Amino acid sequence: MSKTIDEQLEEVREWFDDGCVGNVVIFRSPKAHHVDSIIEETIKLHELDTPTRALVEQVFELFDSERMEFYRDRDGYPDRVKVVRRG
Numbered sequence: 001m002s003k004t005i006d007e008q009l010e011e012v013r014e015w016f017d018d019g020c021v022g023n024v025v026i027f028r029s030p031k032a033h034h035v036d037s038i039i040e041e042t043i044k045l046h047e048l049d050t051p052t053r054a055l056v057e058q059v060f061e062l063f064d065s066e067r068m069e070f071y072r073d074r075d076g077y078p079d080r081v082k083v084v085r086r087g
Contacts, residue, residue: 004035022039
């Protein structure tokens, strides 16, 4: 979602103040008056509540995975999962 640079910076401040860990990329397309961002956040499972942690653990077991990336389609619906497994 495009935002003004001030709106985006405020969101980054809130993200930082909440103690989040990860990366933020803020970018602007040529001739655009607003910015967009991509936030890659790392969340430790012990930081999640018990039901959420259990759900994430079940997904890891279901796909027998080391790492997963989840993607939405252009309409925002869950679409695919990239799974990395040990050989």
